Amino acid sequence: MTLNTGGTRRTILITGCSSGIGYDAAHGLAARGWRVFAACRKPQDCARLQSQGLDSPLIDYADEASIESALADVMAATDGRLDALFNNGAHACPGLVEDLPTDALREIFQTNLFGWHELTRRVIPVMRAQGHGRIVQCSSVLGLVTLPWRGAYNATKFAVEGLTDTMRIELRGTGIRVCLIEPGPVTSCIRRNSIPHFERWIDWGNSARETDYRTLLQHRLYAESGPDRFELPPSAVTAKLVHAVESRRPHARYYVTVPTHVMGVARRLLPTRALDWILSRA
DSSP states (O other), X not given: OOOOOOOOOOEEEEOOOSSHHHHHHHHHHHHTTOEEEEOBSSHXXXXXXXXXXXXXXXXXXXXXXXXXXXXXXXXXXXTTOOOEEEEOOOOOOOBOXXXXXXXXXXXXXXXXXXXXXXXXXXXXHHHHHHTOEEEEEEXXXXXXXXXXXXXXXXXXXXXXXXXXXXXXXXXXXXXXXXXXXXXXXXXXXHHHHHXXXXXXXXXXXXXXXXXXXXXXXXXXXXXXXXXXXXXXXXXXXXXXXXXXXXXXXXXXXEEESHHHXXXXXXXXXXXHHHHHHHXXXX
């Protein structure tokens, strides 16, 4: 991997940049003068972003060696400085919790949580030494409330919320600020990219709810149904990221989309039974 060297621009490492939120964030921050390291999991995606003028290290959250190597390259390119980290790369594995093999849960936690943790732990000493830094985690409305068929993804995002809230408190006074971005429906490839995980792990044909898989989940996964209600473009997340990394007083949480705002209020105000009734019909 070849990274450009030199310069004193603010630097940010963003993961999951092959498409969607990460792709838009990488180009959006670069347009604002940041030096962006737009990490992807696949070499061909790194090459594509490099052809677009971005530094693009290879980071696969399931491969600790790639995390170590990429961060070493970034540090070499910036003389040991990193102003911000945006953990964003993630995937989903649709299916009912009762049909979800434990190995599938281990796999998604490796990508959506453990890999984030590994990278973040390596970045914190860098930021502590320089006396400042921003760590921004891309959570979800599904880190606030749960929806059926998304148990694996729900679980990882709830875990991200808890780990991030703890880290924010523990890092008070260090100059390192920690933020959560919580999007609702945002245009991305996550649904399409979840299909291989569903097909690998979920034996839906032998499920007690085989009919529901056939009539409900499969239509949602495989049919081109257009944008979700209230869906926003990835630039809506980038706008919140800009505030999180550039504001002198960043927020602990940034809600994105109407559903996130509504569910944030509903979680606080509604009895659990009422909220469950609403979510079971979503």
